[in-house]
Amino acid sequence: GEDVEQSLFLSVREGDSSVINCTYTDSSSTYLYWYKQEPGAGLQLLTYIFSNMDMKQDQRLTVLLNKKDKHLSLRIADTQTGDSAIYFCAESRGTGGFKTIFGAGTRLFVKA
């Protein structure tokens, strides 16, 4: 996690938008991912973006990538209580790409 940083907590009201931010350090990253972990469960891939893209939208999810600033964000529109979970940002590194580095995770709390 030293190379991929996220804020640890985010609290939003149901129906609002959530924005989870992530910064990374390796400019050679080829893929950037968002994973969701619900209590007692494994990680599930939510979405991913290629490093040559700026934005990707998938239903309620919007991923924005600022490659110059090495900043990745995940926006969840119309946040629901079922969205409460830990969200991990991850980058897949350079040559060979055998190493995927995860951030420490952002805990999203959705208040009804």
Next chain:
Amino acid sequence: DTAVSQTPKYLVTQMGNDKSIKCEQNLGHDTMYWYKQDSKKFLKIMFSYNNKELIINETVPNRFSPKSPDKAHLNLHINSLELGDSAVYFCASSQDASTEAFFGQGTRLTVV
């Protein structure tokens, strides 16, 4: 059909014991991984296997040894367990090193 399955789901054992955690994937993926998630939910890669060849060992103590009898299995063997080994261990697989990983449900190891 479970894509990546780990057994056992929970493991409680005494210090000094030797234990194994099994992992199987039925996705036909070429690369498998073991991750350790600590109490703060920090996720760190331990091993990566590609075609039965160890690719990465992230300064993990040599008490931990991955064993891959075939492409679909990557088991984690731990010798002389210590209190600090208590964590959730996740197995994962991916088609290749740069695509998204699919995670198992995790094995919660508690060393007493």
